Amino acid sequence: MQTKNKKRKFRYVWNFPGFGGWTAIFFGFLYIPIFILVCYSFNSSKFAMIWTGFSFRWYAKLFSNDDIQTATINSFIVAFAAAPLATIIATFSALALVRGGEFRFREFSSGLITLPLMVPEIVTAVATLIFFASLGINLGLINVIIAHTVFCIPFAFMPIKAALEAMDPNLELAARDLYSDKTSTFKTITLPLLTPGILSGFMLAFVISIDDFIITLMVAGGGATTLPVYIYSMVKMGVSPEVNAVSSLMLAFSIFIVTLYWFFNRKINN
Amino acid sequence: MNIQGENKTQNRILSLLPLWIVIGFFMIGPLLVMAVVSLMESNVYGGVHFKFSLSGYRQILFDTNLFDEIEFNPAYLIIIARSFMLALAATFLSLLIGFPAAYFISRQSDRVKNILIFLVTIPFWTNLLIRTFAWIIILGKGGVIESSFNFFGLLDEESSLNLMYTNSAILIGLVYSYLPLMVLPIYASMEKMDLRLLEAATDLYSNRIELIRKIILPLSMPGLIGGSILVFVPCLGAFIAPDLLGGGKKLLLGSLIQFQFSYARNWPFGAAMAMFLLALVILVLIFNARLNRKHREYANQK
Numbered sequence: 018m019q020t021k022n023k024k025r026k027f028r029y030v031w032n033f034p035g036f037g038g039w040t041a042i043f044f045g046f047l048y049i050p051i052f053i054l055v056c057y058s059f060n061s062s063k064f065a066m067i068w069t070g071f072s073f074r075w076y077a078k079l080f081s082n083d084d085i086q087t088a089t090i091n092s093f094i095v096a097f098a099a100a101p102l103a104t105i106i107a108t109f110s111a112l113a114l115v116r117g118g119e120f121r122f123r124e125f126s127s128g129l130i131t132l133p134l135m136v137p138e139i140v141t142a143v144a145t146l147i148f149f150a151s152l153g154i155n156l157g158l159i160n161v162i163i164a165h166t167v168f169c170i171p172f173a174f175m176p177i178k179a180a181l182e183a184m185d186p187n188l189e190l191a192a193r194d195l196y197s198d199k200t201s202t203f204k205t206i207t208l209p210l211l212t213p214g215i216l217s218g219f220m221l222a223f224v225i226s227i228d229d230f231i232i233t234l235m236v237a238g239g240g241a242t243t244l245p246v247y248i249y250s251m252v253k254m255g256v257s258p259e260v261n262a263v264s265s266l267m268l269a270f271s272i273f274i275v276t277l278y279w280f281f282n283r284k285i286n287n
Numbered sequence: 288m289n290i291q292g293e294n295k296t297q298n299r300i301l302s303l304l305p306l307w308i309v310i311g312f313f314m315i316g317p318l319l320v321m322a323v324v325s326l327m328e329s330n331v332y333g334g335v336h337f338k339f340s341l342s343g344y345r346q347i348l349f350d351t352n353l354f355d356e357i358e359f360n361p362a363y364l365i366i367i368a369r370s371f372m373l374a375l376a377a378t379f380l381s382l383l384i385g386f387p388a389a390y391f392i393s394r395q396s397d398r399v400k401n402i403l404i405f406l407v408t409i410p411f412w413t414n415l416l417i418r419t420f421a422w423i424i425i426l427g428k429g430g431v432i433e434s435s436f437n438f439f440g441l442l443d444e445e446s447s448l449n450l451m452y453t454n455s456a457i458l459i460g461l462v463y464s465y466l467p468l469m470v471l472p473i474y475a476s477m478e479k480m481d482l483r484l485l486e487a488a489t490d491l492y493s494n495r496i497e498l499i500r501k502i503i504l505p506l507s508m509p510g511l512i513g514g515s516i517l518v519f520v521p522c523l524g525a526f527i528a529p530d531l532l533g534g535g536k537k538l539l540l541g542s543l544i545q546f547q548f549s550y551a552r553n554w555p556f557g558a559a560m561a562m563f564l565l566a567l568v569i570l571v572l573i574f575n576a577r578l579n580r581k582h583r584e585y586a587n588q589k
Contacts, residue, residue, distance in 0.1 A: 031485045033495055036391040040403075043388040047410050047466065050421035053431055057424055067429070106309055109302035117299045126303050129310045137524030137568055139541040140321075140561045141314070143548055147324050147558065148317035151335075167313045170306070221412075228414040231526055235548065245416050252420045252531065256427070264417040275412040279405050 051268060058261035075262035085263055088247035091158060092227055095243060098162045100222040103169035107177055107222075108215055110170075112207075115181040133168040141168065142235035149236065157241045164236045165226045172225045173218035176282070180214025213281065220278040224271050318565075325558035335554050343559030363543070363560075370540040373454065374522035377461035381469040381518045382511065384462070389473035389510075390503065393480070404474065411467045419460050419527045426450040426459070426532070452534035460528030465521055469514040476510030477503070509582055516575045524564050540564050 061072030079085055107130075114127060133141065145164050154160060188210070192202045230245040237246060244267060251260045328340040347367075350360035392403045410418060425431045428447050436442035450456055484502050493501070504511070526541035533539070538546065544564065547557025 031394055031482050033387070033390070033499075036387045039384075039387040040391040043384055043466075043470075044406060046384070046463070047407070050425060050463070051410075051413075051418065053424055054417070054421040106305045110306045113299045113302040120296070120299055122299075122303065126306060129306060129314075132310060132314055135568070135572060136314075136318070137521065137541070137564055139524045139526050139544050140565050140568075141317070143544055143557060143561050144317035144321040145313070146548060147554065148313075148320045151320055151324070163313055167309060170310065224412050228412070230414065230416045231545075235545070245414055248414075248420075249416055252416075252423070256420065256423050260420070261424075264414070264420070268413050268417060271413045272409055275409060283401070 054261055055265045055268070058258060058265040060258050060261075062258070075258040076266075078259055079263055079266075082259075084242075085244070085247060088242050088244045091161075091241060092243040092245075094158060095161050095165055095233075096223050096226040099165035099169055099226045100173070100219055102162075102166045103222045103226075104173045104177075104215060104219040106166075107170050107173035107218055108211070111174055111177040111181050115178060116186070130171050130174050134171050138168075138231045142232040145232065146235045155238060157238060161233055161237050161241055161243065164232050165229060168229070168232065169222035169225050173222040176217035176221065177211070177214045180211055180217070184210050213284075217278055217282055220274055220281075224274050224278075228267075228271055321558045321561060324554055325562045327555045329553050329555045340555070343555035344563075346553075346556045347559060347563065366538050366543050367540060367563075369454070369537070370523055373458055373461060373539065374519050374525075376458055377465065377522045378469075378515050378519045380458070380462045381466050382515065385466060385469040385473060385514065386511070389470045389507075390477055392470075393474050393477040400478075404471070407467050407470050407474075415464055416527055416531075419464065419531050422456070422460055422463065422532060423451065426456055451532060452536055454533075454537060456532040457529050457537060457539070460532040461522050461525055464525070464528060465518040468517040468521075472513035472517065473507055473510040476507045476513075480506050509579065512575065512578055512582075516571060520568050520571055523567060 057068075058075060059071050059073070060068055061074060062069035110126065110130060114123065117123070141164075145167075149155065149160050184207075189202055189206050192206050193199075197205065228245065229243075230249065233243050234246050234249065237243065242250075244263070248260060248264060248267070251257065251263075324335055325343045326339055326341065328336040328338045328342055330336040345357075347363050348359065349357045352358050392400060392407070395403065423430070427433075428451065430450075432450065433442060433448055436448065437444060442448065480503070484506075485498055488498055488502055524541040524544075525539060526545050529535075529537060529539040529542040530545070533542070535542065535546075540560065541564075544557050544560045547553050547560065551557075
């Protein structure tokens with residue numbers, strides 16, 4: 018017994034008793050609220066808090082709710098416009114910043130990219146609202162798309178930059194040595210190798226745009242309501258199983274995209 | 288990479304131009320306009336009166352009473368103090384919960400590690416509003432906690448624990464919102480840690496508490512500081528948790544600013560508050576940069 022204990026201690030000095038259990042509690046804390054929310058979306062009762070039985074009726078009801086459908090379509094329009102825009106801007110910026118060597122605007126440009134992450138979201142939201150209002154720009158969804166593009170840029174940028182840094186620059190040099198001109202080197206070497214990074218960036222930007230709430234709440238006028246803003250107005254009126262149902266679908270959608278991104282990235286790394 | 292560099296400068300500027308235009312015009316532009324509005328006078332109709340005035344900033348501390356006298360008004364100072372206290376408490380709690388978890392995850396095999404870290408990041412990518420309102424179902428009147436208390440006979444049907452609309456409810460919401468941001472940087476700095484140090488210290492008769500205090504904590508300091516900043520800064524400006532779980536009664540800086548633009552319609556005051564929040568965040572970031580530099584210098588000396 019004595020020797021066994023000693024051996025254990027030697028092998029596992031870096032394991033601390035209780036940390037495993039603590040980590041289990043940590044994950045419980047992160048996931049149990051989400052789990053409860055999803056469970057209650059299957060509640061057949063009209064009152065969100067009282068469980069009466071299993072039912073899909075609130076999901077069925079979503080499909081007859083025009084407001085939710087309009088809001089969902091708006092969310093997708095915004096995300097499908099803002100995420101590609103942000104990804105294109107992020108790709109060109111990453112190319113210049115990673116492959117451009119040292120130059121004068123380098124620091125300044127990387128600072129610009131991280132700026133939307135530094136400024137508190139509520140400040141960005143309020144500032145954008147004042148900006149559009151004082152310039153009299155009231156283009157409905159286009160206002161929202163512009164605002165989303167701005168804060169999606171850093172999220173699209175991160176995976177693209179990582180992919181570029183991991184890429185061997187000698188491949189491009191070899192192509193240039195073999196008399197490939199700049200454009201065809203970019204088309205045949207850089208771009209194909211960078212595509213997984215660009216797609217990852219697009220997915221992250223897309224999720225961020227779909228999920229954004231505060232900036233959209235402030236910037237979107239009437240008729241430009243997105244799904245999170247609509248969910249907020251429903252929650253403010255009182256929690257109902259219908260909110261749980263639409264929220265569960267949204268959670269499932271985000272988790273699906275992020276999981277896709279994860280598997281995708283793991284493939285690249287292997 | 289010199290072969291690429293025929294029109295290097297021109298190319299760089301061309302590829303960075305979209306970034307400069309978009310962020311410059313739609314991020315820096317709005318911040319500048321906000322700074323200008325914060326120095327204007329509000330008009331009675333909820334708009335902005337184009338006349339220079341410091342009233343937006345003055346209103347943070349002072350109020351004009353019925354007799355047109357300026358008197359000290361601590362209401363907003365209390366909100367600022369509450370934001371600070373709650374952000375500090377949330378940061379501290381996240382550290383307490385996140386540190387052992389980050390350590391445990393960093394000691395797993397590569398496969399398990401990757402999966403666990405992925406599980407930590409998932410909540411970050413899901414909708415914060417939805418994750419917060421899940422807590423209404425748990426804490427609310429007749430919610431999960433109260434009904435389980437009922438079930439065990441600890442609470443009768445009529446009474447309520449009144450968990451919602453309290454500072455504690457906001458605190459839970461804040462910790463829940465930003466906990467992943469605490470764990471990730473701590474994990475990153477722990478993963479690089481040399482485990483032989485722990486073995487060496489154990490050989491020299493260190494006990495586990497000493498291992499944590501003298502080796503693990505100092506070596507993961509950059510992660511602890513980084514994580515604390517990542518939690519503290521968004522907590523200071525949080526809007527969703529105070530709005531949903533504080534019920535709009537317990538305002539924090541973030542919800543106060545939002546309120547000025549949605550209901551109160553006092554734009555110069557709201558803009559002044561937003562400038563104040565921005566200044567606070569910039570101070571925290573400068574402090575962080577200093578700390579990082581010091582840490583790097585210290586590491587280089589060794």
